[in-house]
Amino acid sequence: MLTATRHPAVIFRMLVVLLALSAVQIHSIGAANAQSISYDSRGLKIELSDDVQAAIDSGVTLTFESQYAHAKRFIFFDWHTELAGHEFEVTRHTLSNRYLVYESNKVEPRIFSSTRETMTYISRASLSTFSKYIAKHQAQQLHLLSEYKMRLRLSKTKLPGPMRLTAFIASDWDLDSGWTSWQSDQL
Amino acid sequence: MAIRSIIKKISSPLPVITVCTGLLFALSYLIVRSLSDDASGELQFWIAIIGSLGIATLIFFLASNGYTLLSQYRRNEIGSILTAKMVVIFFFLTMIPFSLIYFFSIQFLNKGVDSWFDVRIEQTVKDSLLLSQSALEGIKEEVISDVERIAINIRQSQNKPANELLGMIRELRAINGFTELSLYTDDGRVLAFSSSDQTNILPNTPGDEVFSELRLNQTYTLLEPISPTMQQFRVVVPIAGNQLGREFYGLQAIKLLPLRYATLASSVETASNQYAQMVFARGPLKFSLIVTLSLISLASLLFSILTAVYLSRRLVAPISNLALGTQKIAEGNYGSHLPVTSSDELGILTKSFNNMSSKISEAQQIALASQTETEQQKGYLEAVLTNLSSGVFSFDGEARLQICNSAASEILGLEQETLLSKTADTLCQPDHHAKQFFELINAGIKSKQNNWQDELTLLGAHGRQMLIVRGTVLRLNNDLFEANTQAIKPIENYVIVFDDVTNLIQAQRDAAWGEVARRLAHEIKNPLTPIQLSAERIKLKLYDHVDGELQETLERSTRTIVQQVESMKEMVNAFSSYAQPVRAKLATLDLNQLVRDVVELHSSHRHQVEIKLELNDNVPNIKANASALRQVLNNLVINASHALENTEQPMITISTQMAAKVTGNYIDLLVEDNGSGIPEDIRESLFDPYVSSKAKGSGLGLAIVKRIVEEHSGSVWAREGSNGGTAMHLRLPINAMKTYRGNRRQNSLHSSDIDPAQRTS
Numbered sequence: 001m002l003t004a005t006r007h008p009a010v011i012f013r014m015l016v017v018l019l020a021l022s023a024v025q026i027h028s029i030g031a032a033n034a035q036s037i038s039y040d041s042r043g044l045k046i047e048l049s050d051d052v053q054a055a056i057d058s059g060v061t062l063t064f065e066s067q068y069a070h071a072k073r074f075i076f077f078d079w080h081t082e083l084a085g086h087e088f089e090v091t092r093h094t095l096s097n098r099y100l101v102y103e104s105n106k107v108e109p110r111i112f113s114s115t116r117e118t119m120t121y122i123s124r125a126s127l128s129t130f131s132k133y134i135a136k137h138q139a140q141q142l143h144l145l146s147e148y149k150m151r152l153r154l155s156k157t158k159l160p161g162p163m164r165l166t167a168f169i170a171s172d173w174d175l176d177s178g179w180t181s182w183q184s185d186q187l
Numbered sequence: 188m189a190i191r192s193i194i195k196k197i198s199s200p201l202p203v204i205t206v207c208t209g210l211l212f213a214l215s216y217l218i219v220r221s222l223s224d225d226a227s228g229e230l231q232f233w234i235a236i237i238g239s240l241g242i243a244t245l246i247f248f249l250a251s252n253g254y255t256l257l258s259q260y261r262r263n264e265i266g267s268i269l270t271a272k273m274v275v276i277f278f279f280l281t282m283i284p285f286s287l288i289y290f291f292s293i294q295f296l297n298k299g300v301d302s303w304f305d306v307r308i309e310q311t312v313k314d315s316l317l318l319s320q321s322a323l324e325g326i327k328e329e330v331i332s333d334v335e336r337i338a339i340n341i342r343q344s345q346n347k348p349a350n351e352l353l354g355m356i357r358e359l360r361a362i363n364g365f366t367e368l369s370l371y372t373d374d375g376r377v378l379a380f381s382s383s384d385q386t387n388i389l390p391n392t393p394g395d396e397v398f399s400e401l402r403l404n405q406t407y408t409l410l411e412p413i414s415p416t417m418q419q420f421r422v423v424v425p426i427a428g429n430q431l432g433r434e435f436y437g438l439q440a441i442k443l444l445p446l447r448y449a450t451l452a453s454s455v456e457t458a459s460n461q462y463a464q465m466v467f468a469r470g471p472l473k474f475s476l477i478v479t480l481s482l483i484s485l486a487s488l489l490f491s492i493l494t495a496v497y498l499s500r501r502l503v504a505p506i507s508n509l510a511l512g513t514q515k516i517a518e519g520n521y522g523s524h525l526p527v528t529s530s531d532e533l534g535i536l537t538k539s540f541n542n543m544s545s546k547i548s549e550a551q552q553i554a555l556a557s558q559t560e561t562e563q564q565k566g567y568l569e570a571v572l573t574n575l576s577s578g579v580f581s582f583d584g585e586a587r588l589q590i591c592n593s594a595a596s597e598i599l600g601l602e603q604e605t606l607l608s609k610t611a612d613t614l615c616q617p618d619h620h621a622k623q624f625f626e627l628i629n630a631g632i633k634s635k636q637n638n639w640q641d642e643l644t645l646l647g648a649h650g651r652q653m654l655i656v657r658g659t660v661l662r663l664n665n666d667l668f669e670a671n672t673q674a675i676k677p678i679e680n681y682v683i684v685f686d687d688v689t690n691l692i693q694a695q696r697d698a699a700w701g702e703v704a705r706r707l708a709h710e711i712k713n714p715l716t717p718i719q720l721s722a723e724r725i726k727l728k729l730y731d732h733v734d735g736e737l738q739e740t741l742e743r744s745t746r747t748i749v750q751q752v753e754s755m756k757e758m759v760n761a762f763s764s765y766a767q768p769v770r771a772k773l774a775t776l777d778l779n780q781l782v783r784d785v786v787e788l789h790s791s792h793r794h795q796v797e798i799k800l801e802l803n804d805n806v807p808n809i810k811a812n813a814s815a816l817r818q819v820l821n822n823l824v825i826n827a828s829h830a831l832e833n834t835e836q837p838m839i840t841i842s843t844q845m846a847a848k849v850t851g852n853y854i855d856l857l858v859e860d861n862g863s864g865i866p867e868d869i870r871e872s873l874f875d876p877y878v879s880s881k882a883k884g885s886g887l888g889l890a891i892v893k894r895i896v897e898e899h900s901g902s903v904w905a906r907e908g909s910n911g912g913t914a915m916h917l918r919l920p921i922n923a924m925k926t927y928r929g930n931r932r933q934n935s936l937h938s939s940d941i942d943p944a945q946r947t948s
Contacts (some may be wrong), residue, residue, distance in 0.1 A: 084905075095455075095456050165471070
């Protein structure tokens with residue numbers, strides 16, 4: 001009678017390797033290219049790739065997410081609490097050839113004539129919201145002199161369905177600042 | 188063990204089928220959702236991750252099964268080769284249609300997606316957009332014209348008081364249908380403001396970029412979407428400055444696009460955007476669909492191969508079990524039962540195999556029982572044969588000795604190992620003392636007689652032996668041969684039984700002569716004394732009453748009677764002596780010394796006979812009864828002396844030597860005279876009692892010699908001497924047993940040593 005497995009050690013090693021490869025793959029999918037959105041002395045700088053620019057010019061709605069959190073280090077990991085967020089939907093109005101920014105807390109859109117102006121507004125608005133977030137928490141005396149973090153990224157999951165798989169795979173769509181620490185007195 | 192158990196469990200078909208089913212559902216969901224925008228991107232992401240993990244798991248299952256199969260193949264495990272072949276066959280059967288379907292699916296997908304984008308539709312969308320833009324451009328021009336006309340009016344009325352200017356703006360806004368009309372200074376301050384919404388207390392101030400354009404004396408116009416279905420025109424016109432020092436004023440008019448136009452424009456905008464988005468997403472869509480289709484195909488292919496592996500194992504398992512069972516039976520492990528897992532032909536085959544195995548096992552048990560019984564019978568037969576006093580030989584159909592019991596070996600003085608497995612012809616060839624015996628057996632076997640019997644005298648290891656040999660042919664039917672050839676050919680075996688009857692004959696002879704002696708003593712010896720006494724009494728009573736010749740006659744007759752009675756007593760005593768068996772103890776004896784003693788005794792009163800001794804000093808001592816052998820020598824010397832009475836130069840030669848062909852076992856003692864020899868008429872019965880060539884001989888001398896020699900397990904015969912007389916030849920064993928018959932294995936004597944022509948007994 002043939003048995004299914006007679007070499008568990010070898011097969012177990014194969015299983016471990018496969019799981020490790022899968023974990024690496026998942027991590028690579030989730031990780032962002034932090035170079036596309038960077039911080040400098042003047043604030044956030046968002047550089048759209050050609051694909052992203054073409055997409056927005058073709059009428060694809062892009063959603064930028066800014067997220068804020070209070071960072072706590074637990075052993076070797078950062079534990080984010082007090083999460084808050086803000087969304088910017090960027091779309092192009094073909095008839096007027098303008099770029100519209102819809103924010104999650106506003107009805108009327110902001111109108112810009114170029115993507116550069118649009119991105120500048122988004123960076124300013126996200127930083128402004130971060131300042132408010134810090135001020136709010138400091139006002140509540142919750143986390144004085146604590147470390148706050150924010151990140152701004154392009155949401156791939158809110159892209160049109162056919163584009164998501166490509167966006168997950170292609171690095172051109174990796175627009176993410178990554179979690180960056182800001183002391184409360186920096187802003 | 189835990190890892191082995193876990194891997195064994197997860198590699199079983201049920202988890203694999205579960206994983207495959209879930210994977211196919213997930214990938215199908217993924218490909219469906221790839222076509223729509225309303226799905227949750229997070230869910231889609233995790234479905235893709237789960238799909239990849241599922242495929243990795245399938246690859247793991249396939250790799251583990253493939254590795255296991257390869258290992259089994261390398262170890263030449265039963266069933267692995269057939270399983271591998273079936274997997275390969277299933278693989279190709281799957282791969283060929285799968286490849287075709289996959290190829291055509293990719294082609295169809297590409298063509299299908301491309302077919303969505305028709306050139307005419309694209310042109311129509313563009314034309315619609317251009318039309319909308321043209322229409323809006325016309326409206327925009329009208330609005331601009333209206334605003335510029337109002338700007339001229341306001342420029343002409345800029346010197347009016349503020350309240351009048353405000354009233355004029357309100358009036359112009361209302362007349363022209365603007366949503367809002369406002370007047371700004373060059374630094375952006377509001378001079379006048381009118382809105383159709385009474386609740387709106389603040390104007391919709393234009394941005395800095397508007398005033399930048401105004402400074403260039405350019406009119407700013409913008410179509411602004413304020414909601415998905417509402418759009419408005421914002422027109423800002425510069426008004427040249429006046430004496431108040433202002434460079435210019437800005438007149439801003441906001442006018443809602445008429446609802447009908449706004450709806451149509453929004454519809455065109457949406458359609459145009461969607462189409463542009465579709466065109467842009469054509470490549471990613473193809474990529475997504477192809478990747479998803481490839482994942483589904485890969486999952487299906489892996490699932491098919493895994494199914495092929497499991498199916499092959501399931502199909503091959505009964506065959507492997509049958510092969511293992513057959514191998515066990517070939518190795519002699521009967522009675523193994525295989526599990527019957529199905530009711531199909533393989534199940535029937537397995538059941539038949541189990542039945543066959545059971546029957547073979549039963550037959551083996553019967554055969555073992557029969558073999559055990561046969562061995563018991565054989566052991567019993569061997570025990571019987573071992574304890575038999577008769578020698579038993581069994582020859583097979585090729586006259587090859589198969590059975591030789593210990594009695595046979597003991598009687599013949601030959602080792603069993605030297606006899607077994609040899610043919611009767613071969614046994615006749617060696618020049619040993621039993622050659623005559625085996626020649627007799629060989630002749631009996633070749634005679635093909637069912638029963639035969641013969642007697643034989645051998646000079647065996649311990650002396651002369653009388654053997655009675657009986658032969659029987661055993662005819663056995665060979666059933667196997669009969670079954671194969673439909674012809675009956677009996678197998679002939681030969682059983683030879685032989686007995687050493689020397690003791691028996693001697694005992695019978697002893698008993699007969701003992702009886703004769705007893706009768707003689709009773710019937711003859713007893714009356715002799717009264718006869719002698721009566722004769723002496725007659726002499727005593729009558730001697731004084733007669734005289735002369737009568738007295739002399741009485742004296743002579745009485746003396747004669749007494750002498751004859753004494754003679755008869757001596758004869759009866761001699762006969763008793765012959766009849767009485769020798770039971771004296773055997774002791775080491777120097778035969779040469781005994782000969783010298785006897786010769787010295789006779790030389791003293793037999794001066795007329797020359798006694799010549801030719802004694803071999805190398806002759807070893809023998810075990811014998813000295814007095815008995817002394818009597819033998821006396822008898823032989825006396826007989827020789829009597830035979831030399833009429834010889835001119837009488838001479839007796841006594842010699843001892845080792846037996847010529849039986850070195851070390853026998854000693855020959857030769858008493859030879861140069862007399863007249865043995866008369867022809869008594870030559871055959873020379874050693875029988877009462878046979879004598881002498882007138883006064885009792886005829887018991889040589890009989891006693893023969894008897895004593897035979898009591899010593901020796902033999903005696905007479906032949907013609909080298910000088911024409913008689914030669915009495917005695918052959919005595921060196922190690923004669925203490926009793927008459929003992930262990931015959933110690934010595935052997937070739938009967939061929941004795942020249943048959945020289946024998947007389």
